[in-house]
Amino acid sequence: MNLQTSDWHWQEIFESMHNGVVAINRNKEVIVFNRAASRVLNIPQSLAIGAQIDQVISNSNLIQVMKNGKEEYNQRLDINDRSIISNRSPIWRGNNIIGAVAIFQDISEFEVLSHQLDTFKAINKSLDDVIESLDDGIVVANAQGVIVRANDAYQHMTGITAKEFVGKHVSDLLKQGYMNKSVTEMVLERRSQVNVMDVRNGKDLLLSGNPIFDESGNVTFVVTAIRDVSQLNELKAKLAESEQIKDKYFRLLEHLRSQQPFKKIITKDPEMQKKLEIAYHVADVNTNVLILGETGVGKELIAQLIHRASKRAKQPFIKINCGAIPPNLVESELFGYESGSFTGALKEGKSGLFELAQGGTIFLDEVGELSLDLQVKILRAIQDKEITRIGGKKPILLDVRIVAATNRELESMVKEKTFREDLYYRLNVVPILIPPLRDRKADILSLVAEFLGKFNRKYGYQKWIHPDVMDVFLEYDWPGNIRELENTIERLVVTYREDCIGMDALVGTSLQLLKPSKIDITSLQACVESEERRLLAEAYRTTGSTRKAAAILKISQSSMVKKMQKYKIESTSTK
Template sequence: MAGVELGTREWHEILDAAHNGILAVNRESRVIVFNRAAAELVGCVQTEAFGRRLEEIIPNTRLAEVMESGKPEYGQPLPLRERVIVTNRSPIWRAHKIIGAVAVFQDITDIEALSQELETVRRAHADLDAVIESVDDGIVVANAHGYIVRANQAYLRIAGIARDEFVGKHFSELFKQGYLNRSVSQMVLERRARVNVVDVRNGKELLMTGTPVFDEKGELSRVVTAVRDISELSELKARLAESEEKSERYYNELEHLRSRQSFRQILTKNQEMLAKVEMAFHVAKVDSTVLILGESGVGKELVAGLIHRAGSRSKNPFITINCGAIPLNLLESELFGYEKGAFTGAQKEGKPGLFELAQGGTLFLDEVGELPLELQVKVLRALQDREITRLGGSKPIRLDVRFVAATNRDLEEMVREKTFREDLFYRLNVVPILIPPLRRRKEDIPLLVNEFLRRFNTRYGLQKWITPEVMGVFMLYDWPGNIRELENTVERLMVTGREDAIGRESMEDVFSPGGLKMAEAGGLSSFQKVGHGELPEFPGQSGGTFSLPQYLKEEERRLISEAYAVAGSTRKAAALLKISQSSLVKKMQKYRVRV
């Protein structure tokens, strides 16, 4: 049989009939084959492509590279007119010489979309499987014909059966085999409505809720049954009922007291204060009574909280009693509690006092110097004998409590004036810890200011900072109200100022009329009285001499570094700092702030 040779026309017809695009070039990268499918993919008139250089039609086919390397490339993605294209590229050989290259294009856009849809469905099924298997309740799914199509591991565990004994079986078969007493799924199929049933299986009391699932035509297609083991609920409810009234009352009162505590970190670089903190950690390991002394606002309650958290009682209550904040006529009943009918208006079931609520934990007697003399003897007995008696009661209550007290008053002077019992003072003063005032801890001011800025920026959704000028004034001010005054001042400046940068002009109404001038002009000399004529060390001090310019430079560098870290670019950081970008770049180079 003689061979049949095809002419050029026949070859073009064959190529145009191909579904995939086909393109070939000669050694000069000029198009010699360009079928109809390729023209449609490229968006080019077929007759205009022949003879043109390949890069004029498709710039990224890599056919030139294939001719140079002589190596074919298969399954390569080719971005083309927002379509998903896969191409195979091969060199054309003649007598061991490459004379061109050919590429076959396959449009898989629809296939890719379908693949993504299938992947989405697969992931949804996987997520559904994970959810069903993660719950503690048993889940059973039956189809409209009464066959079990799914049961999660929790149900198999509750029912005490294997999966192959249950899944795939019909209701009637399971009933005959004794796996079911009554079928919730069958009841739902019959009623076409939700059904709740309590049943006993495998020695367990089960609550079963069957829910019908309808398809888009309104036909019932599935029944989903949730199974919960409630066999222990009756016993638990009985136990709960026995103590519910008492537990709820104690819990609410204790939570109220706990909610008033705010344990915060003690921020300090001052050596004297660090020694006090170390002492607090040391005595926290024992139950000795601690008396914390210091001016108002120095953070005595933070030291008390530290002692509680660092001790063995940290998981038990920390109860604070402000001895100067409770009215005198209520103080005794609040401290020691009362029995029912102890006085007019008392709760009929009585009430535990704060001493009782602190059982197992720590009792913090804040402002203990405000205790009236008539109550000091009862507090002394609690400290000495570790027991109290409720108002109207006669039965002593043993205490397992660690005592910590605090005051800003001179208790020794009060003892001499007969306004504070001497025996109570000695009972409290087992381990005294004197907290230094802020004017002797000046190096802690930047730490505290930065913490207050972070806290209030987070609370109020702000992005404010203190300028070096204001920080310099803070370092010179006397702070008679100590840390509490500093915190209140920072908050006031942040919430009243209109600009993100808190500058000198924001401080006019913050201090007393002469306070600001004193801080800026004469504050330094007033501090020399502290510490026998020597200033405490703090940032900006060099060789024992305070250097405001040096401190301002360090503060400026810190603000620039923080602004760049927050903003991520010099342009945005400059906008935050209200300076030009060129100025910021120069300052960053000056201070060697890393970009």
């Protein structure tokens, strides 16, 4: 049985509440939406009452509560730029659930106070952590000479537990033999720093006491630092250990920064994602990697990912296109030369690309294009980890990581004696074969959206692609892979005059002979809806908020929510 809103007495009670109340019936219709809920959510009651709950609050979770019959307490939600705490419960009538209710409160007014409290707690905890992390013992006494705090290091040095002296006066501790000298009393008497040597628990200790003054100049606390003098010689080792810890966290930070390239490699294909996982996994070691795949599949992006996810990320990434350097200049470009090595050489000589990559990564693109003579020299550089400039006599030690790539069948070239077998095995330590775009059809839609947005922004357009053209994209084999797809999108954006890129835009391209799997005469209404969906999606993507997007498009937020649901535009929350 569904709840009705005809019982005026409880309805008036809800209206008088400070907390927001939202209730739904079995049909998922909003039957209670009090003034507090309207104020907090900025949604008129007239639009909410009777509407489907998901159209009013997309993340209310009331439907789930009604389905599973489980209460949910203290759930935090961000709605319309406000933070609320919500308690949600099913509504029972006998043994049947007939609805669900949420009671929530806007906590944004408490955010500042809560933040200040959290900050104070964090500072207090940080101070405690600092005191406990010190190798030096720390003892704190108040102005009356009573011990109020001692860290673990002090207890370890002296062999005294905190229960034995915290809360006791230092003079009593002297009488009981816990200490030979009271630095605290000396500091309180002199009102200045005091340094003394003492022997406790068989250890030579240096005690340094310092007074803490209030604004009136009165001593409020005495802080005494105790250092085991015998441990001073161990400080260098501890410093080295600290440096290692620093380097570890530095590498971790660089590791997190290196994940940025993943955002540029757009893929939903499971096989391609496995390739990215392999690349990321081997990035942290210096092993050689050979990236294989057709032209345009993104081999250089994978190489950059490996470099930027590695410990060499802050060092150079040098790309060498082995097929683009003139044969007579390849050796000098790779290995450099000394002054006067040949006619036309620079007087001061020149560093080669291998030298410029010191500490970083060399990316040998199109490695299959290397001549046999040059293959020998690169093999020697990899094996010996050193090079010699043209005309030079002194070898230069190398610290570089080799990542190579090719679109050729190196194994066949090895059999044909056009590629050295020993170099092949040196490069092919970890092979990563990148699948062609025709085997990754699931990525085409995402790539088209990325490239279309890119070129619309670059050239100031708002163009979109007709579904029939998208069908052609999905049927086409893309022999040039992602590079061909990107170039095609740019060409269509800059050459086609209409905002809607239709089938006639493909005339004169390699795609013109393909027909969409389903031919349909597009109506005006279909075009209007397609354009409306694009504008809604773009506004929401730009603002990240249904309220802000609705304001840009000059429609109500509820209309924005309904239209996004109509066109199945995904949203993380309704803001």
